[in-house]
Amino acid sequence: MIMHPPGGGADGGPVAAGVSNAPTTAAVVTPEEETALAREATLVGWLRDHGSVAIGFSGGVDSSYLACVAVDALGAANVRAVIGRSATYPAVQWERARSVADMFGVPVVEVDTDELHDPRYAANPTNRCYFCKSELWNRVIPVARAQGMNVVLDGTNADDLHGHRPGARAAVEQGVLSPLHELGFTKADIRLLSQRRGIPTWSQPASPCLASRLPYGTAVTSERLQRIESAEDALRALGIVGDLRVRDHGDLARVELGREELEEWLSPSRSAGLRSAVCGAGFARVALDLAGFRSGSLNVLTGVTRE
Amino acid sequence: MTDPGMSSAMQTGTDAPVVREGGRVTGADALARELMAMGVPCVVEARGTLAVVVVEADRYAGSATLLESLEARDRVLRAAREVGFTHVALELREEDN
Numbered sequence: 001m002i003m004h005p006p007g008g009g010a011d012g013g014p015v016a017a018g019v020s021n022a023p024t025t026a027a028v029v030t031p032e033e034e035t036a037l038a039r040e041a042t043l044v045g046w047l048r049d050h051g052s053v054a055i056g057f058s059g060g061v062d063s064s065y066l067a068c069v070a071v072d073a074l075g076a077a078n079v080r081a082v083i084g085r086s087a088t089y090p091a092v093q094w095e096r097a098r099s100v101a102d103m104f105g106v107p108v109v110e111v112d113t114d115e116l117h118d119p120r121y122a123a124n125p126t127n128r129c130y131f132c133k134s135e136l137w138n139r140v141i142p143v144a145r146a147q148g149m150n151v152v153l154d155g156t157n158a159d160d161l162h163g164h165r166p167g168a169r170a171a172v173e174q175g176v177l178s179p180l181h182e183l184g185f186t187k188a189d190i191r192l193l194s195q196r197r198g199i200p201t202w203s204q205p206a207s208p209c210l211a212s213r214l215p216y217g218t219a220v221t222s223e224r225l226q227r228i229e230s231a232e233d234a235l236r237a238l239g240i241v242g243d244l245r246v247r248d249h250g251d252l253a254r255v256e257l258g259r260e261e262l263e264e265w266l267s268p269s270r271s272a273g274l275r276s277a278v279c280g281a282g283f284a285r286v287a288l289d290l291a292g293f294r295s296g297s298l299n300v301l302t303g304v305t306r307e
Numbered sequence: 308m309t310d311p312g313m314s315s316a317m318q319t320g321t322d323a324p325v326v327r328e329g330g331r332v333t334g335a336d337a338l339a340r341e342l343m344a345m346g347v348p349c350v351v352e353a354r355g356t357l358a359v360v361v362v363e364a365d366r367y368a369g370s371a372t373l374l375e376s377l378e379a380r381d382r383v384l385r386a387a388r389e390v391g392f393t394h395v396a397l398e399l400r401e402e403d404n
Contacts, residue, residue, distance in 0.1 A: 249354060254396045266375045266397070268368045275399040287359050287396035290380045300393050301356055 033196075036189040040069065046179050047073040054144030055153045056136060057081035057108065058089070059097025061187070062155030062180060064201040065194045068104045070153075080147055081106045084113040084136045087222040088209040090229050092236070100201060109147070111139040116222060126216050126302075129167030132209070137174040156181045157190060164299050205243045205258070206295065214248050216302045224248055231281035238277055240265070243293035246278065253283035256293040334358075334390030341386040346373055356393040367400045 029037070047053060053070050057063045067081045083089075083097055101108045113135050115121045121131035137152070144152045154171050156178040161168060171178065180190065194202035210225045218224070231246040231253060242258030255278065257265055265274050266288060278286040294300070335351040338358055342349050347370040352359040360383075362370040373379055374397060387395045 249357070252354075252359065252398075254357070254359075254394070263375050263377070266371055268371045271371060271399045272401060275401075285398060287398045289394060289396045290360075290374065291384055291394065297394070303356075 032188070033192060036185075036192050039183055039185055039189055040193055042183050043069055043179055043185070044073045046183065050151050050177075052078035052149045053151055053153050054080040054082055054109075054140065054147065054149040056140055056155070056176070057083050057097060057101070057106075058155070058207075059083075059093050059100055059201070060155065060207055061194065061201045061204055062157050062190055064097070064100045064155075064199055065190045065197075066153060066155050066180060067101070067106045068194075068197060068199055071104060071106050076105050076107050078149075079107060080144065080149055081108050082140045082143055083108060083110045084139060085110055086113045087116055087225045088132065088211045088220070090207070090210055090232070092233065093207055096201070096204070100199065104199070109143055111143055113139050116220060122220050124211070124214055124216055124218055124220050126164070127166040128211060128216070128220070129165070130170050132211070133167035133170035134174070137170060137176055141174060141176075152176045154178050157185045157187055159187045163296050212298070213245055215298050218248065218250075227282045231278045231283065234277035234281055235274065238273055245293060245297070246281075247289075247298060251284040253278045253281075253286050254289055255286065256289045256291075256297060259292040262288070262290075262292045334387075334392060337390045338383075338387050338392065338395075342383065345379060345382065346370070353392070356391060358387050358392040358395045359398055360395060361398045362400065364400060371397065371399075 047070050052074060055063055055067050055070060057067055063081070067079065070079045081097075081101055083094065085094065098108065100106070113132075115132045115135040118131050118135060121128055121135070141152055152175070154176050156168060156171065157180040160181065168178075191202050210228050211220045213228045214220060214224060228246050228248055232244060235244055235246070235255070240257065240261060242261050243256070244258070245256040247254040247256060255274065265271055271288065274288070275286045289297075333353070335353040335358065338360075339349055339351040342351070342360060347360070347362060348366050349360050349362045349370070352361060374383070383395055
């Protein structure tokens with residue numbers, strides 16, 4: 001376990017520009033913003049009622065927002081953002097998480113997780129996320145207790161529980177609380193409030209773990225995860241900024257891009273570079289999905305959910 | 308959902324008939340025929356409910372350019388859904404013209 005002190009001030013209080021509740025612009029508050037700000041005020045009260053919190057922290061939109069508000073509400077001394085590290089967690093996401101934490105003075109603790117060595121997880125069943133999250137919380141909760149944190153939180157929001165989310169059950173079973181869900185925060189609320197606070201993740205695409213690129217039933221191995229991560233890194237290096245998934249179909253990589261970028265990369269003058277980048281990561285064949293990015297795409301492909 | 312075809316099903320998108328031996332037209336066959344009608348000569352490789360469109364090498368650039376159009380892609384996706392595919396992907400090839 002590695003403990004990283006907050007990157008900001010020594011008093012444990014708010015330390016970074018942009019953490020205050022002041023809006024970034026003096027624009028008129030829209031009804032949506034008013035609703036979101038009311039939820040945020042409720043969240044601050046909720047956090048203060050709990051005194052100190054450990055947060056499962058991925059550096060994604062939701063947990064970054066929650067960690068920043070928690071530091072604002074409770075002071076850094078009463079917050080731990082716990083990063084679970086394994087081969088399923090992209091290195092670029094870790095860098096982003098550390099960057100946000102440094103920017104906003106969020107104390108970070110890192111723990112290694114070992115879900116790949118759990119055969120129930122590695123077999124990649126449709127409830128794979130349950131075993132991954134069980135492993136995560138099994139590691140995080142003792143750390144939280146050892147550091148004197150009263151409760152453990154995750155960044156689940158009110159929009160999250162509509163799809164196929166077996167990982168949520170692991171959190172409930174282990175007593176992990178989900179204030180963003182409990183208080184009705186939508187993803188749009190979180191993006192809007194993150195933007196107001198200057199949290200750079202506000203516009204970040206969703207970034208689930210790398211295993212989500214493997215069809216159910218395809219074993220999760222570090223080699224497969226590494227190939228996917230290399231391919232996605234190579235595509236980011238080409239300049240793709242929006243939603244992006246490299247879905248692993250064995251010899252074939254099926255690339256899903258956000259609709260705003262799909263047309264550009266279908267052009268033969270651009271697609272050659274895309275193909276070359278993905279083949280360079282170890283795939284023999286590359287195909288571009290004509291519908292573009294769809295969250296939970298492999299759930300539909302394997303019949304776990306319907307469109 | 309209808310069965311889009313056996314996992315190994317492939318059908319040329321040229322002028323060859325798409326009706327297979329025994330008279331059965333698979334989803335892959337039907338989709339290849341629709342693509343051919345749009346000007347995309349190809350084979351369609353069915354992998355479960357994923358259709359991989361493999362365009363003839365000497366017609367790749369023109370076909371890919373055609374599919375840059377949202378309208379064309381929507382037409383392909385609709386045709387694919389009608390025969391049981393949930394996903395359609397265009398295999399990328401080197402430009403050959």
